[in-house]
Amino acid sequence: MNRKDFSLLNCTMSGMLAFVLSVPVHEFIHFLTDIIYDHEVIWFSAVAVLSSDDYDFMALSPFHRAMAAGGSASVINALVAILLFFVIIKIQMGPGLRVFLIQYYAMQMCLGFGYFMVNGLFGAFGDWGNVFELFPDSTVVIMRIVLGILGSTGIVFTMFALNYxxxxxxxxxxxxxxxxxxxxxxxxxxFIASSVFAVIVDMNSILMREGYFDANPFFSIAVRFMFIPLFWGFMFTWVMVKHPKESRFRYKLPSEPRYVLWGVTIILLLVDLFVLAPGIRIS
Incomplete structure (x- = not known):
C-alpha cells in the first residue's frame, strides 16, 4: 500500500475507534444512571440497557425522572462534545490525536444532539421517547419543541464545525x-464503516434476539440518521461550502501505518460485536 492508502486506513480505523468508544459508553452511562437511581438492571449490552419494569419513576422529581428514564446519556454526550470542541480548537496536539478527537467529537455530538433532534422532532424511540411516556401531554409538547430546536441547532452546528x-x-x-x-x-x-458495523451489531444484539422492532434491520438503518453530520461534513469540505481564504493547515493526515491503532480498534470492535452486543446478564 502507498502512503495515501495508509492515511485513509488510519482515519477509518480512528473513526471506528471513536465509534466503539462512544455508543457502548453511551449505554454504560445508562447503566450507571440505573445504579445511581437504584433501578435494577437485568441486561447490559452495546445497544441497550434492559432494566426491571417495576420501578416507580413517578416518585422522582421531574428532572430526576427525565434523567433516570433515559435522558442522562444524551445530556452527558452533549456536554462532552462541547468540551471537546474547545479542546480541539484551543489546544496543540499531534495529528493522530487531533484526527481521533475530531471524530470522537462528531460521535458525541451525534449521540447527544442527535437524540435531542430525533426525539424532539419525531417523538420516536429510545432515550427521550421513554421519558415522554412519564409526563403529561402538554409537558411533552414543550419538551419536544425545546429538544427539537436544541438538537437541530446542534446537528447543523456539527456539520459546519467538521468542515472547519x-x-x-x-x-x-x-x-x-x-x-x-x-x-x-x-x-x-x-461514517460508512461505522454505519455498516452498527447495523451488524444491532442484528446480533439482545434487542433483535428478544424481538424488539420485529427484528427489522430498517430500524437500525434509520438510527444512522443521527450521524448524518459526518456525511455533510464531507460534502461541505469537498464542494458545498466555500473554502476559507487563509489556510489553517497544521499537518498532513497520518500516513505511516499505525499498527497499534489498528490492533486496538479491531479488538474492541470484536468485543463489541460478540460480547457486548448479545448482552451481559446482570441479574
Whole structure:
C-alpha cells in the first residue's frame, strides 16, 4: 500500500475507534444512571440497557425522572462534545490525536444532539421517547419543541464545525482533490464503516434476539440518521461550502501505518460485536 492508502486506513480505523468508544459508553452511562437511581438492571449490552419494569419513576422529581428514564446519556454526550470542541480548537496536539478527537467529537455530538433532534422532532424511540411516556401531554409538547430546536441547532452546528476542522489538514485550500481526500478520511469513510458495523451489531444484539422492532434491520438503518453530520461534513469540505481564504493547515493526515491503532480498534470492535452486543446478564 502507498502512503495515501495508509492515511485513509488510519482515519477509518480512528473513526471506528471513536465509534466503539462512544455508543457502548453511551449505554454504560445508562447503566450507571440505573445504579445511581437504584433501578435494577437485568441486561447490559452495546445497544441497550434492559432494566426491571417495576420501578416507580413517578416518585422522582421531574428532572430526576427525565434523567433516570433515559435522558442522562444524551445530556452527558452533549456536554462532552462541547468540551471537546474547545479542546480541539484551543489546544496543540499531534495529528493522530487531533484526527481521533475530531471524530470522537462528531460521535458525541451525534449521540447527544442527535437524540435531542430525533426525539424532539419525531417523538420516536429510545432515550427521550421513554421519558415522554412519564409526563403529561402538554409537558411533552414543550419538551419536544425545546429538544427539537436544541438538537437541530446542534446537528447543523456539527456539520459546519467538521468542515472547519477539516482545514487543519488541508494545505492548499483551493485544491479540490486535496479537500476530497481529507474529508473522505476524516468524515465519510468513518461514517460508512461505522454505519455498516452498527447495523451488524444491532442484528446480533439482545434487542433483535428478544424481538424488539420485529427484528427489522430498517430500524437500525434509520438510527444512522443521527450521524448524518459526518456525511455533510464531507460534502461541505469537498464542494458545498466555500473554502476559507487563509489556510489553517497544521499537518498532513497520518500516513505511516499505525499498527497499534489498528490492533486496538479491531479488538474492541470484536468485543463489541460478540460480547457486548448479545448482552451481559446482570441479574
Amino acid at each position: 476542522m477539516s482545514y487543519y489538514f488541508v494545505k492548499h485550500v483551493d485544491d479540490r482533490k486535496e479537500r476530497f481526500h481529507v474529508a473522505l478520511g476524516l468524515h465519510l469513510l468513518p
